[in-house]
Amino acid sequence: MALEAGRRAPDFSLHTTPDQSVGLRDFRDRNVVLAFYPADWSPVCSDQLPIYSELLPEFSKLGAEVLGISVDGVWCHLAFAKHRNLRFPLLSDFEPKGEIARTYDVYRKGEGVCERALFVIDREGMIRWSYVSPIGVNPGADGILEALEGLQQGKKS
Amino acid sequence: MSRLTPPLDAQDHIQGSTDAPIQLVEYGDYECSFCGRAHLVVKAIQRAMGDDLLFAFRNFPLTQVHPRALRAAQAAEAAGLQERFWPMHDLIFENQQFLEDEHLSRYAALCGCDMDQFAQDIDSDEVAEKVRSEFLSGARSGVNGTPTFFVNGERYDGSWEPEILLSFLQQLRGVRELR
Numbered sequence: 001m002a003l004e005a006g007r008r009a010p011d012f013s014l015h016t017t018p019d020q021s022v023g024l025r026d027f028r029d030r031n032v033v034l035a036f037y038p039a040d041w042s043p044v045c046s047d048q049l050p051i052y053s054e055l056l057p058e059f060s061k062l063g064a065e066v067l068g069i070s071v072d073g074v075w076c077h078l079a080f081a082k083h084r085n086l087r088f089p090l091l092s093d094f095e096p097k098g099e100i101a102r103t104y105d106v107y108r109k110g111e112g113v114c115e116r117a118l119f120v121i122d123r124e125g126m127i128r129w130s131y132v133s134p135i136g137v138n139p140g141a142d143g144i145l146e147a148l149e150g151l152q153q154g155k156k157s
Numbered sequence: 158m159s160r161l162t163p164p165l166d167a168q169d170h171i172q173g174s175t176d177a178p179i180q181l182v183e184y185g186d187y188e189c190s191f192c193g194r195a196h197l198v199v200k201a202i203q204r205a206m207g208d209d210l211l212f213a214f215r216n217f218p219l220t221q222v223h224p225r226a227l228r229a230a231q232a233a234e235a236a237g238l239q240e241r242f243w244p245m246h247d248l249i250f251e252n253q254q255f256l257e258d259e260h261l262s263r264y265a266a267l268c269g270c271d272m273d274q275f276a277q278d279i280d281s282d283e284v285a286e287k288v289r290s291e292f293l294s295g296a297r298s299g300v301n302g303t304p305t306f307f308v309n310g311e312r313y314d315g316s317w318e319p320e321i322l323l324s325f326l327q328q329l330r331g332v333r334e335l336r
Contacts, residue, residue: 047302050222055296085221137314140301142159 002106002117002132009034009121010103014091015074022067022089024125031064031151032121033144036106036114038135040072040080040090048116048138053086055141062148063123067091070114071098106132120147159299159312165213168287170242172203173211179326182213182307184295187230187249188223188256195304196250198319205323209330214246215291217303225256228279230288232261235278241268 003009009032013023024032037048052059052066059066069091072080077090093100098114101107106115118139120129129147133139161182165171169182183199185192203212216234218226229249236245248264249256265275278284295305299312306313308326315325 050219051296051301053221054219054292058293058296087221138301140159140299141296142299145297 002130003104003127004130005128007127009125009127012100014093016089016091018074022091027065029123031123031148033064033066034119034121035068036101036117037070038113038116039070040076049086050084051141056087062152064148069093118144120144122151161307161310162294162298164310169213170237171211171213174208175211177209177211179209179330180211180309184215184217184300184305186218186223186226186303187253188226189303192304193250193253195317198317201319202323215295216288217292217295217300229256231279231284234284234287235275236265236268236270238278239270241270244268
């Protein structure tokens with residue numbers, strides 16, 4: 001079972017490029033959408049991530065940053081991001097392999113890849129929504145948008 | 158369950174009667190090759206189902222992957238302001254390798270558009286906002302790639318190979334008949 005709403009999101013520090021690392025603590029004043037996905041280049045991921053890229057202005061209005069995460073290495077991520085023109089960081093859960101996916105309980109041991117799992121994490125670092133999609137089904141963005149809007153409303157009231 | 162949000166309204170481009178028992182809505186991208194194939198599938202399904210089917214198309218251009226998709230969507234919408242959305246839509250899908258401005262203008266001319274008006278509308282805020290709002294409605298409805306179909310308001314996750322989609326729709330039509 002993936003970590004559920006109400007749990008503190010485990011922090012991490014993962015490479016996005018050969019000489020740059022990113023962690024939750026870098027986004028203290030922002031909501032974070034953490035999108036675990038099985039693999040760069042797989043057909044479903046190749047549709048899922050460009051939709052998030054296209055929605056960055058809306059996510060930004062909702063005070064959120066998007067981080068993609070898989071067990072692929074940084075060079076693979078760089079090539080994939082360039083090819084699909086992705087404009088958000090892809091994190092490399094590469095060494096030890098899948099360590100962060102395991103802490104979120106979304107690692108598939110048999111295949112050695114992440115689940116297709118989404119987490120919405122608020123400004124205090126708490127998980128506010130999580131969802132694991134069947135591995136071959138792109139979850140789209142409706143659940144993320146709803147969760148982020150819920151956070152906005154919570155903040156206003 | 159992902160549902161079409163908002164439902165069809167007067168802003169939508171539709172083919173067929175609003176009384177049709179089956180409503181098929183496609184979110185598509187004019188530069189996407191899968192959507193090019195789906196275009197032919199939709200035509201075949203329209204022929205097979207006749208008056209039982211309403212078809213509507215909403216724009217879902219993935220602009221980062223398909224650099225001409227947005228422009229093509231805006232061209233279709235600009236033609237739509239002159240009541241020529243569907244002929245333009247067909248021409249664009251039939252020629253989706255050729256989506257530069259010069260090509261889009263040629264298609265608009267072939268559709269009989271007033272070209273001064275077209276040139277003005279394709280760059281207008283009205284058209285840009287319509288395309289963006291359709292994209293966002295798709296994101297909200299759970300569109301997860303192109304093409305994504307909705308059947309009577311619910312996302313259809315099955316195969317859109319013509320025989321499979323057609324038999325799904327005909328079965329749904331049959332069930333409605335029995336009620």
